[in-house]
Amino acid sequence: MLKVHHIESRYGEVVGLHDISLEVNEGEIVALLGVNGAGKSTTLKTISGLLHPTKGTIEYLGERIDRLPPETIVRKGIVHVPEGRRIFPGLTVKENLIMGTSNRKVSKAEVEQGIERVLTIFPDLKRLMNQLGWSLSGGQQQMLAIGRGLMANPKILMLDEPSLGLAPVIVKQVFQTIREINEQGVTVLLVEQNASMSLRIAHRAYLLETGRVVRTDTAANLLADDAVRTTLLTAHGRG
Amino acid sequence: MQVIQLLVTGLAVGSIYALVALGFVLVYTAVNVVNFAQGDFSMVAAFFMVSLVVSAHLPYALGFVVSVILAGVAGYLFQLGVYQPVKNRPRNFLPVMIATVGGSIFLQHLFLILYGPVPLQLPSVFSQQTVDLGGVHVYPQYLLIIVVTAVMVALLNWFFERTKLGKQMQATAQDPTTARLMGINTARMNALTFALSTALGGLAGILVAPVYMVTTTMGSLIGLKAFAASIVGGFSSVKGAIIGGLAIGIIETFGGTYISGAYRDAFAFIVLVLFLIFRPYGLFGEKVSQKV
Numbered sequence: 001m002l003k004v005h006h007i008e009s010r011y012g013e014v015v016g017l018h019d020i021s022l023e024v025n026e027g028e029i030v031a032l033l034g035v036n037g038a039g040k041s042t043t044l045k046t047i048s049g050l051l052h053p054t055k056g057t058i059e060y061l062g063e064r065i066d067r068l069p070p071e072t073i074v075r076k077g078i079v080h081v082p083e084g085r086r087i088f089p090g091l092t093v094k095e096n097l098i099m100g101t102s103n104r105k106v107s108k109a110e111v112e113q114g115i116e117r118v119l120t121i122f123p124d125l126k127r128l129m130n131q132l133g134w135s136l137s138g139g140q141q142q143m144l145a146i147g148r149g150l151m152a153n154p155k156i157l158m159l160d161e162p163s164l165g166l167a168p169v170i171v172k173q174v175f176q177t178i179r180e181i182n183e184q185g186v187t188v189l190l191v192e193q194n195a196s197m198s199l200r201i202a203h204r205a206y207l208l209e210t211g212r213v214v215r216t217d218t219a220a221n222l223l224a225d226d227a228v229r230t231t232l233l234t235a236h237g238r239g
Numbered sequence: 240m241q242v243i244q245l246l247v248t249g250l251a252v253g254s255i256y257a258l259v260a261l262g263f264v265l266v267y268t269a270v271n272v273v274n275f276a277q278g279d280f281s282m283v284a285a286f287f288m289v290s291l292v293v294s295a296h297l298p299y300a301l302g303f304v305v306s307v308i309l310a311g312v313a314g315y316l317f318q319l320g321v322y323q324p325v326k327n328r329p330r331n332f333l334p335v336m337i338a339t340v341g342g343s344i345f346l347q348h349l350f351l352i353l354y355g356p357v358p359l360q361l362p363s364v365f366s367q368q369t370v371d372l373g374g375v376h377v378y379p380q381y382l383l384i385i386v387v388t389a390v391m392v393a394l395l396n397w398f399f400e401r402t403k404l405g406k407q408m409q410a411t412a413q414d415p416t417t418a419r420l421m422g423i424n425t426a427r428m429n430a431l432t433f434a435l436s437t438a439l440g441g442l443a444g445i446l447v448a449p450v451y452m453v454t455t456t457m458g459s460l461i462g463l464k465a466f467a468a469s470i471v472g473g474f475s476s477v478k479g480a481i482i483g484g485l486a487i488g489i490i491e492t493f494g495g496t497y498i499s500g501a502y503r504d505a506f507a508f509i510v511l512v513l514f515l516i517f518r519p520y521g522l523f524g525e526k527v528s529q530k531v
Contacts, residue, residue, distance in 0.1 A: 048420060074422040086417040088410045098403060099410050103422030152422065 001026045001187060002047070002078070002156060007056030007066070009039075009046045016042035017053075018211040024156060029178065029188040031198040031219065033232055034208035040191040041083055043208070044158050047189075048080035049073040060156075074103040077155035081148070083164065083191075085141040089134035093125055096133055096144055100151025111151075118147035121177060139170040146174075150181065157181065158189045163197065175201050195232040199223045207232070243375045245492050251381035253488020254388035255281075256507075258443035259465030260472065260480035261395070262436030268475050269412040269432040270326070272335040276317065276343035278462015280437040281444025284310035285453045286350055288445045289359045299364045303445060310441020311434040317342055318433035343459075351455045358452035361445075384446045391442065392481060399477075408432060460504065464491075467511035473524025482522060486510075 002024040009017040017039045024030045032040045045051045047058060049070035058066040065073055074080070088096050097115055106114075119126050122143040128136065136144060142162055149157055159178065163171040171194065179201045182188050192198040199205060199219040207215040207228065215228075222228045259278060266274045284306045291302035321342040328334040365379040399405040411418040411428040418425050443461065451457060468487045472479025487507045495503030514521065 050416065050420070070419045071422050071424055074420060080420050082417060082420060086414055086420075088413045088417070090409060090413050091406060095406050099406065099418075099421050099423070102403075102407060102418075148421070 001061065002189070003059040004043070004047065005057045005059065007043075007046060007053035007058065009042055009051050009053050011042075011051075016051075016211060017046065020056075020208070020211070020213055022206050022213065022216070024187060024189055026187055027182075027185070028204065029182050029190060029202045031190045031192060031195075031202035031205040032208055033192060033195045033198060033205055035232075036193070037210070038208040039211040040208055041160050042211070044080055044082075044160050044189070044191055047073075048078060048158065050080075071103075074152060077153065078158065079103075079149045079152040079154035079156070080158045081145050081160060081162070083160040085138075085145040087133035087136065087141050087144055087148075089132065091133055092130050093133065093136070093144055094129045096148050097151050100148035103152045114151045114153070118150055121150070121180060122147050138165050139167065139173075142166060142170075142174060143177075146177065146181075150186075154186055156187045156189060158191070160191045161193065162190070163192060163194045171197065195228075196223075240375050244377060245496055246489065247375075247377045247381050247385070249489035249492035250485060251378075251384040251488070252447075252492060253468075253485035254384050255443045255447045255461060255484075256465045256468045256487050257481045257484025258388055258391065258439045258446075259461055260468040260484045261392075261477065262439045263465060263469040264472070264474060264477060264480040265432050265436045265439075267469075269408070270322070270335075270429050272322075272332055273339070273466075274322075274433070274436065275336065275339040275462070276321070276346060277436065277440055278458035278460075278465060279343050279346045280310050280314060280317075280440035280458065281447070281461050282350065282453070282455060282458035283313050283346060283437075283444070284441025285361060285444040285448040285457065286354055286359070287441075288448060289354075289361050289453055293359070293361065306445055307438050307441050310444070311438035313441075314437025315430055315434040317346075317437065318430055322429075322433065343462075347455045347458075354455070356455075358454045361448040361453055363449035378450075380446075380449050387442070387446060391439070395477070404431075464504075464507040467507045470511055470519075471514050471521055473521030476521075476523040479521055479523035 004020060004022045007017055007020050008015065020039065020043055032043060034040050042051065046053050049068055049072070053066050057064055060076060060078060065076065088099060091099065097118060098111060101111055101114060124140065125143055125147060128140060146159065146162065162174050162178070166174065175197050178188060178190065190198055190202060199222055202219040204216065205219050205222050206213050259281060262277045263273065266272065287306040287309045288302055291297045291305060292299055321338045322335060325331065325334040325338045363380045367379060369376040370379050399409060407423050408428050408431065411423055411425045415425050444458065447461070464487055465484065468483035469480055471486060472483030487510060490510055491503055491506040494506040
């Protein structure tokens, strides 16, 4: 479905990604794991079009997308939920959700339907609908960020550090929800520092180190591997 | 009775400043720069109005609407030619600011070439000089200014609070990167913000033209006072721009009458200096206004 082929990405002069190749198949949850600075977020930014690769190609459903701007890519169904939630602080929860439909023409009925769907996944948002984004807690913001991503009707949902800064009990809920969303047919590309939780819900994973893929395998194999445990799971403890 | 007369005058003059200040604030909150040519679009629209209504004999209302739209179109072209080329410069605040100052000088001289140095007159739509409201004599043009401004503010409020496009413009102002990730065409939103701001400035220019003369420099003073009004209001708040504008209008009207007529134009700037010393974040601004 999505094929990333030997991409290099830069922030000005600084090389963020050296050589990343990965593939996401329909219906999967794929995790990108690695410590801070490994290039996980940069990979997502390059796929969603916020950065353009300086080398390599990105193909989505057989079409090259690595030169397209983000607003075009999101129209194709690749939806990037950025790190740090990035809720619009001055808009209400409902308005934030509606902004998620900006990638296509929608009728009022479709918007209402989308909101209903999000509320079945995140019932807690229901009583917050008219609150402004800045007034939400971290966990509520994360639910809203994922919900807003779902409003875009994604084929691939890319989540960047959805568990960052959340209380452990909320983290569990978030991962549970990601699995539910996947079971509804949405392909998920997940970037996480919390490797153990990610590997429990993912089908496959890529391990990134300083802008390179150093290993890829099924989640079960990686979870069973002691070497992976020591590099990632302890690193997570620090983060 | 004189107090009420002055209050009407102050509110009318203040409405003009408020409309132009709204333009300053909308552009500032959207793209984080001050458009120093904002005032000049009042002049641009006033000249269009003179051409359409006095020279081409279009009906007043039609000329009015067309001139406001043309001011918006001029603002769209302005952002295309002046803002877009420099917006991606590093530390873009300064290059953009200088570019808008240059754009202001360009506009004034363009209209000097087109219309000449002699001030033109735009008649009021009202034939009477004053109307009598229970013993209070007021200029009907002043009442028109207040009513049109109030309607415009209500329309803007509806647009920003009730329409998806309005919300998308707000979302773009609050977090442009995330707005792009949602599929919002932020370049188009910013262009629209410029057009809306200059249309508001144009509206102010046409409303105030029958009170003053139409000259190529009429926008400078209006722009400066509206800038002062924006600072008083906090520069990032729509409510602040309106209240700041009205406050400046009322202060200069009363100050010009009771303190010194010669210093009428100075009061706005005295207020500005006082605010910059004692309350630089304005009436409604946040204390920490620096964006990350």
